[in-house]
Every structure is written in structure tokens, then in C-alpha cells.
Amino acid sequence: xxxxxxxxxxxxxxxxxxxxxxxxxxxxxxxxxxxxxxxxxxxxxxxxxxxxxxxxxxxxxxxxxxxxxxxxxxxxxxxxxxxxxxxxxxxxxxxxxxxxxxxxxxxxxxxxxxxxxxxxxxxxxxxxxxxxxxxxxxxxxxxxxxxxxxxxxxxxxxxxxxxxxxxxxxxxxxxxxxxxxxxxxxxxxxxxxxxxx
Numbered sequence: 001x002x003x004x005x006x007x008x009x010x011x012x013x014x015x016x017x018x019x020x021x022x023x024x025x026x027x028x029x030x031x032x033x034x035x036x037x038x039x040x041x042x043x044x045x046x047x048x049x050x051x052x053x054x055x056x057x058x059x060x061x062x063x064x065x066x067x068x069x070x071x072x073x074x075x076x077x078x079x080x081x082x083x084x085x086x087x088x089x090x091x092x093x094x095x096x097x098x099x100x101x102x103x104x105x106x107x108x109x110x111x112x113x114x115x116x117x118x119x120x121x122x123x124x125x126x127x128x129x130x131x132x133x134x135x136x137x138x139x140x141x142x143x144x145x146x147x148x149x150x151x152x153x154x155x156x157x158x159x160x161x162x163x164x165x166x167x168x169x170x171x172x173x174x175x176x177x178x179x180x181x182x183x184x185x186x187x188x189x190x191x192x193x194x195x196x197x
Contacts, residue, residue: 012061028079
């Protein structure tokens, strides 16, 4: 069902021992959709928090509790532990897309592999809200929310790249509440440059 690399397994055992948490289990769950994929919850829980409908996996030194809602969405997932200059923590590779629509899945993949790494350099993130009849609704967050260059980034960068990769797109709608943003980088949509332009 779920596999843990040797590094991830060793790290969990280390955390259980270091924090005197022997006897605890690991709750592994889907916690909704994130900007481009699933959001996960990994945390230690006591045996009293095991639910009757949980699937319990013996992970050789600790147990993993998975609720029925998460079970099918985690099937085939692999958990690794990475520690580099750029990232540190558990990394989950999951073959199960949160998008059942193939068009939405293709758009989410472009956001994940190309768009979000580019806007992250400015502290931004682009979230796929939904896709209906070829109409794509996106939300811009982080440094993109309220930024004066958000529309330039959306129209001259994100939209062009998505339409190039997924020609079936009919329309792209910005569903962002830009009034709630802090206008962090640019004062005018007329000047400056987009991280994707």
C-alpha cells in the first residue's frame, strides 16, 4: 500500500526514540488538495486515537494508521526523507492525482513542474481551483496575491504556457482575491516584469 524508503523509516524510528514517543503510531492521511496536488498529514498518535475503520500497517518498528477516505488516495505512495540545502523533511511521491479529469491533471502537472517553481522565486504560488468544460479557474497566492504584476504574470506567462501545453483550454479565469494581498513587489501593472514573461 504505502512504502517508506530506508531513510524515511530510519528517521521515523529516530524521532520516536529521541522524543520518547515509543508506542506511538504514525497517522498518514490526505488532508485535502493543495496548490497542485494532495496535502498530507503525517503525525504521531497514541493507540487510543486508532479508529475502528482505520487500516493498520505494520511498518517494522511502528504502526501506520490510514483512514478509509485516504486509503485509496495513498495506494502506491512512497515516503522518503530528504535533507539538502534546498529542502529538508518527508517527501511523498504519490501516483494518485487529486484530479480525476485528465485535462485538470495535465494542467496541475504543468503548474507543479513549471509554473510554481518560476513564481516561487518571487514568493508566489498558483493553485488550480477547478476545470469545467475547458474553463480553468486559478488562484494566485503568496507574493502573487495583490501584486501589481499579477495580471501580467497571469496573461503573459502562465496563460501562454498553459495554452501551449494544453490547447484544449477555452478560458483561464483569475479567481484570486487580490484586494486581500499585500501588493508585495510592484506598484503598477503597467511597468516591471513578470517572473514568467
